[in-house]
Amino acid sequence: MSAxxxxxxxxxxxxxxxxxxxxxxxxxxxxxxxxGKLGCARGDEIWALRDVSFAxxxxxxxxxxxxxxxxxxxxxxxLARITQPTTGEARIYGRVGSLLEVGSGFHPELTGRENIYxxxxxxxxxxxxxxxxxxxxxAFAELERFIDxxxxxxxxxxxxxxxxxxxAHLDAEILLxxxxxxxxxxxFQARCLSKIGELAGHGRTVVFVSHQLSAVRRFCxxxxxxxxxxxxxxxxxxxxxxxxxxxxDPGGGHGTAAQIAALPPDPALRLLAVALRQNGQPTxxxxxxxxxxxxxxxxxLQRTPGLRVYVILRDLDDAAIFRSHAHGEQxxxxxxxxxxxxxxxxxxxxxLAPRRYIIEASADVHNVRKCFVPGARLAFDLHDSGxxxxxxxxxxxxxxxxxxxxxxxxxxxxxxxxx
Amino acid sequence: xxxxxxxxxxxxxxxxQQGWADLGLGELWAYRELLGMLAxxxxxxxxxxTALGVLWVVLQPLAMVLVFTIALGRIAVFRDPAAPYPxxxxxxxxxxxxxxxxxxxxxxxxSANQRLLGKVYFPRAALPAAAVLAALADLLIALVLALGVxxxxxxxxxxxxxxxPLLLIQTLLLALGVGWWVSALDxxxxxxxxxxxxxxxxxxxxxxxxxxxxxxxxxWRWLYMFNPLTGLVEGFRWCLLGAPAPPGVLLATSAxxxxxxxxxxxxxxxxWERDLxxxx
Numbered sequence: 001m002s003a004x005x006x007x008x009x010x011x012x013x014x015x016x017x018x019x020x021x022x023x024x025x026x027x028x029x030x031x032x033x034x035x036g037k038l039g040c041a042r043g044d045e046i047w048a049l050r051d052v053s054f055a056x057x058x059x060x061x062x063x064x065x066x067x068x069x070x071x072x073x074x075x076x077x078x079l080a081r082i083t084q085p086t087t088g089e090a091r092i093y094g095r096v097g098s099l100l101e102v103g104s105g106f107h108p109e110l111t112g113r114e115n116i117y118x119x120x121x122x123x124x125x126x127x128x129x130x131x132x133x134x135x136x137x138x139a140f141a142e143l144e145r146f147i148d149x150x151x152x153x154x155x156x157x158x159x160x161x162x163x164x165x166x167x168a169h170l171d172a173e174i175l176l177x178x179x180x181x182x183x184x185x186x187x188f189q190a191r192c193l194s195k196i197g198e199l200a201g202h203g204r205t206v207v208f209v210s211h212q213l214s215a216v217r218r219f220c221x222x223x224x225x226x227x228x229x230x231x232x233x234x235x236x237x238x239x240x241x242x243x244x245x246x247x248x249d250p251g252g253g254h255g256t257a258a259q260i261a262a263l264p265p266d267p268a269l270r271l272l273a274v275a276l277r278q279n280g281q282p283t284x285x286x287x288x289x290x291x292x293x294x295x296x297x298x299x300x301l302q303r304t305p306g307l308r309v310y311v312i313l314r315d316l317d318d319a320a321i322f323r324s325h326a327h328g329e330q331x332x333x334x335x336x337x338x339x340x341x342x343x344x345x346x347x348x349x350x351x352l353a354p355r356r357y358i359i360e361a362s363a364d365v366h367n368v369r370k371c372f373v374p375g376a377r378l379a380f381d382l383h384d385s386g387x388x389x390x391x392x393x394x395x396x397x398x399x400x401x402x403x404x405x406x407x408x409x410x411x412x413x414x415x416x417x418x419x
Numbered sequence: 420x421x422x423x424x425x426x427x428x429x430x431x432x433x434x435x436q437q438g439w440a441d442l443g444l445g446e447l448w449a450y451r452e453l454l455g456m457l458a459x460x461x462x463x464x465x466x467x468x469t470a471l472g473v474l475w476v477v478l479q480p481l482a483m484v485l486v487f488t489i490a491l492g493r494i495a496v497f498r499d500p501a502a503p504y505p506x507x508x509x510x511x512x513x514x515x516x517x518x519x520x521x522x523x524x525x526x527x528x529x530s531a532n533q534r535l536l537g538k539v540y541f542p543r544a545a546l547p548a549a550a551v552l553a554a555l556a557d558l559l560i561a562l563v564l565a566l567g568v569x570x571x572x573x574x575x576x577x578x579x580x581x582x583x584p585l586l587l588i589q590t591l592l593l594a595l596g597v598g599w600w601v602s603a604l605d606x607x608x609x610x611x612x613x614x615x616x617x618x619x620x621x622x623x624x625x626x627x628x629x630x631x632x633x634x635x636x637x638x639w640r641w642l643y644m645f646n647p648l649t650g651l652v653e654g655f656r657w658c659l660l661g662a663p664a665p666p667g668v669l670l671a672t673s674a675x676x677x678x679x680x681x682x683x684x685x686x687x688x689x690x691w692e693r694d695l696x697x698x699x
Contacts, residue, residue, distance in 0.1 A: 015697065077696070078433065079433070080539075080540055081431075081540040082537060082538065082539070082540055082696045083696045083697055084435055084436060084693050084694075085433060085435050086435055087435060088434070088435075089432060089433065089434040090432070090433040090434075091432050092432075092433065093428045093429075093430055094428035094429065095428070096431065098539065098540065104535055105535060105539070107460055107464055109463075109464045109467045110460065110463060110464065114463065118457075118460055121452055122453065122535065122539055122541070124453075124541070126452060127452055127456075150467075173428055
C-alpha cells in the first residue's frame with residue numbers, strides 16, 4: 001500500500017437528542033446553573049459514528065455507501081472539520097477540499113463574477129488560482145453572457161451550474177464530495193458526474209458519498225460501507241456493493257419481523273407486519289401481469305391527526321421510484337384513532353417491470369414528522385407474466401424502472417394508400 | 420511504505436478538543452484572503468442597490484450631529500471650551516461608528532452566516548472579524564469627511580492628529596473584541612441577538628459621545644473609566660480638536676481594556692466555536 005492520505009482510528013461522534021440545557025435560551029441555562037447542573041445535563045445520546053477505523057491510500061477513490069442515517073454525511077463533516085469528533089482521531093495528509101454543498105458562499109446580490117471569487121475563497125481557493133481558472137469556470141457554467149448579472153436574477157439551474165463550476169475547479173490533494181453536487185437538469189447532471197470522475201482520475205484522493213450506487217460503481221475502486229454508524233466493510237467496490245445490496249434483501253418474512261422489531265419506537269404508531277401478496281398468497285416472487293398487494297399491519301397508539309402509513313418503491317440502487325400514502329376516503333385531514341389496522345395498497349397489473357425492487361413501508365404524520373426513516377423493507381422479484389406474448393410488444397419492459405402498459409391508438413391521418 | 424516523492428503534504432490531525440485552545444492567530448492569518456473576501460462581500464452587499472450608496476456612510480454621522488446639536492446643543496454644561504458642540508459630537512461619533520458595528524454586525528455574524536458554518540471549514544473567528552473590517556472602511560470614509568469639516572470650521576489637523584492611526588488600531592481591537600464576545604455568546608444562547616439593539620443604545624448613552632465627559636457629575640465620573648469607549652472618544656477629540664492635554668490615563672486604561680476584550684473574546688470564541696455546527 002502506498003502512503004496514506006487519510007487514516008482514521010476509533011472515530012466516534014455523538015449527538016444529544018432534545019435540547020440540552022447548554023444550548024437553549026439563556027434563561028434555561030441560568031435555571032440549570034442554579035440547580036448546579038450546567039454542562040452535565042444528559043439528554044439521550046445518539047452515536048452517529050461509532051468506533052470507525054479505516055485507511056485510504058493516496059490516489060484512491062473511495063465511495064461511502066450505506067442506508068440513510070448510517071453516518072455517511074457525519075463522517076464527511078468530521079473529515080471536513082465542520083463538526084468535531086467525540087472520540088478517536090483522523091489524520092489527513094494533504095490539502096483538503098470539501099464539496100459538501102455547492103454555492104455555500106454565494107450571495108444573491110453579487111454578480112456571477114463576484115460570486116466566483118467569493119465562492120472560490122470560501123472553499124479555500126486562492127485569489128490568483130481563481131483568476132487563473134476564471135475563463136474555464138465561466139465556460140463550464142455556460143454563463144458568459146450573464147457573468148456580470150447579480151445571481152439573484154439567475155434561474156435556479158444557472159445558479160447551480162455556476163456553483164458547481166466553481167467547486168469543480170478547486171485544486172486539492174484530497175477531495176470530499178457529497179452527492180448533492182450533481183445538480184440541475186439531466187444533461188448538466190451528467191456533466192457534473194463526468195467532471196467528478198475526471199477530478200477523481202488525476203491522482204487525487206477522493207471520498208465520495210452517494211445514494212446513487214451507479215455513480216459509486218462508476219467512479220470508485222473502493223467502497224466503505226457504513227451501517228448504523230459503524231464500518232460494515234471496506235474493500236473492492238463490487239464486493240462491497242454486493243454485500244450491501246444483499247443486506248437490503250432481508251430474505252423472506254423472518255427478516256422483516258427482525259427489521260420491524262429494530263425500528264425506533266414511535267409514540268403514535270407501531271408497525272406489526274409488512275407483507276407482499278399476490279393471488280391472496282404472501283410472496284416475494286411475483287408476476288408483472290397481476291395485481292400486487294402490499295399489506296401493512298399496524299397499531300395506532302394514540303389519537304393522531306394526519307397519521308398514515310405509506311410505501312416507497314425503490315430500485316436496487318436505493319433510489320425512490322414512487323411513493324404512495326394511505327389516503328383514506330374522506331376529504332380534509334383524517335385523524336387516526338387508537339386500534340389495530342391493516343392497510344392494503346394495490347399496485348395495478350402491468351405497471352412494474354420484470355426486475356428486482358425494494359418496497360419500503362413507513363408512516364408519517366402529515367406536515368409534522370416521519371415516524372421511521374428508513375422504514376421496513378422487503379426485496380422482491382417480478383417476473384414477466386407474458387401477458388404480452390410478443391417480443392414486439394414487451395420490448396418496453398427491458399432496462400427500465402417501471403413498465404406501465406399504456407393504451408395506444410393508431411389511426412390513419414388520411415385515406416388508405418395503395419401499397 | 421513508500422515515501423511520497425514530492426515534498427511531504429501538510430498533516431491535519433482531527434481529534435476531539437476540550438478546554439481552552441490557543442488564539443489561532445496563525446490560522447486566521449493563513450485565511451487572510453478569505454477574511455478579505457468576506458469583508459469585501461459585507462461591504463459590497465451593504466451598498467448594492469442603495470440609491471445613495473456610499474453617501475450613507477457620510478450622511479449618518481452628519482444627521483446624528485445635526486439632531487444632537489438641535490436637541491442638546493444649547494445645554495450649558497454640554498459646552499466645551501475647546502470646541503463647538505457639533506464638532507465635539509462628530510469627534511465622539513467616529514470611534515462609535517466602528518464599535519457599534521462590531522457589536523451589531525460582528526455580534527450577529529454567526530447567525531447571519533449559518534449556512535456557511537454547516538458546509539465549509541474555515542476559522543470561524545474570521546466571520547465577526549470580516550464584519551468589523553467592512554465597518555472599518557465606513558469609519559475611514561467618515562474620518563476623511565470629519566477632517567474636512569474640522570478644517571473648514573477652523574480646526575486644521577495638528578501634530579496630535581499624527582497619532583490617529585494608533586487610535587484607529589485601538590478602536591479596531593475594541594470592535595473585534597466586542598464582536599467576538601457577542602458572537603460567541605450568540606452562538607450559544609439565542610436570546611443574545613434580541614438584546615443587541617438594546618445594548619447598543621445603552622452603550623451609546625453611557626459613553627460621553629453626545630456630551631463631554633466634563634458634563635458628568637464628578638461623583639460618577641470614575642465609573643466611566645471602565646467603559647473602554649470613554650478613553651477612545653476623548654482620544655479622538657484630543658487628536659482632532661486639539662484639547663490642551665492628552666487624556667493619558669483614560670486612553671491607557673481604554674487601551675488595556677480593548678486588548679483584554681479582544682484577547683478574551685477570541686479565546687472564548689475559539690472555545691465555543693467547536694460546537695457551533697452541531698446546534699446552530
